[in-house]
Amino acid sequence: MDSYQTVVSQMHSAGVLIGMTQKTEIVGVADGGKGLSEELKKQFPSMQFILDKSHFRDHLYDTAEALGIKQENRSDWVNPRLKAVANGNVDEVLKEFEVENKKDPIHRRTRLIGYIKRFKDALDYNKFKSKGYPIGSGEIESAHKSIPQKRLKIPGASWRSDSINPIFSLRILRANGWWEEFWDNRIEEMAAA
Template structure:
């Protein structure tokens, strides 16, 4: 059975990983005892889950490699494909030597302090335009690395050079540019709710009271949605000449940057989504459900492997992953 001293069977490892990606490791140990009547410690659940998570990350990287994706060439190409990308922050911690350089009384080891940082985890998906089935990708990495994964997932889903890509995301610095660079046929659509947020932040800076703000924002959003961006821009620039407000200047620059991404009524008429709500909801069910427990902190090195396990589940690759592990074990 290939079970050695202090090792565990694949059935036990799978059960521990199953519990460990859904709940805290302490709760995973409780669930394991409840189902299998055998006591393990939370540290054992953590160690087993994290080892599996590392292998899951390697499995996904191999599955999304260009070599693997090339095998899909003989399948029927997709005419139109949607890609969405969004980020969320996960709390991470590292123990570092304290600034006062104190040492422990017995062994004179440096006294360490917990260095807390919030790190951006980026999650995306690709899917044919009229399909409900999505392929998720994600990691704590640069836009370039995350979008490269999305591109491989799109090829895996039969994207070709002729496929029209519809990309939806917010206006993060460099995000739309990277999406367009790696998906040259993309029609980028700026998430409409983020555009509204910029208008409301601007009108607040202009000093309008809360009751009057919708009357300033809604007509401008409506005009932009109907394709009349030029008129809105002209009026905003005239207002800026009278009121040299920095926030208003930023809004004008924001609209110029996404000038070709705002014709929402036209996009809707073609059946394109105009908001990134799907990927924002996926954040709650994929990374945040496990990695964002109240008060939880993670070693940065654990983020991508644990996220990979969550993505395996979301993509229905879970059984496939374990079957490959079993095949490798039997061949050893």
């Protein structure tokens, strides 16, 4: 529960603590949150950022809806474009959208064009898969639902900003199996003080 700059800095520090060096191969998969990929690239300059494929697919579906494509026909519009992008043909898909937008400018398509340009180097899904990289953030999304959201969304619960991070930290410790080690270290620190 902090700025991208602070959170990514903490991630960087954690990486250094576990042995990350300038030669470490770093791959990051995330959604297109404004400023997230930029902050990751800033603090992890060698990172290969990958835009979560399902988020990109959602943007295509949202655009199809805005174009007036009937729901039953949207997958016929989305799938060939998604496949072309996944095969590394981002420029061709981008050009198609730009040509269509010159003829008939639609705000949602204009947004999609900007989105594709912003993440152009993060969309070559088949190449990423061939390298063994993940192309989706489903595991993290699932962990987010079962660790922080499960606690935050208890009916009747209220939260203060100064209590959220400590609670998350404890839940993450427990989820990762570090609960006992954390408390053993904490007891040692308190005894030494």
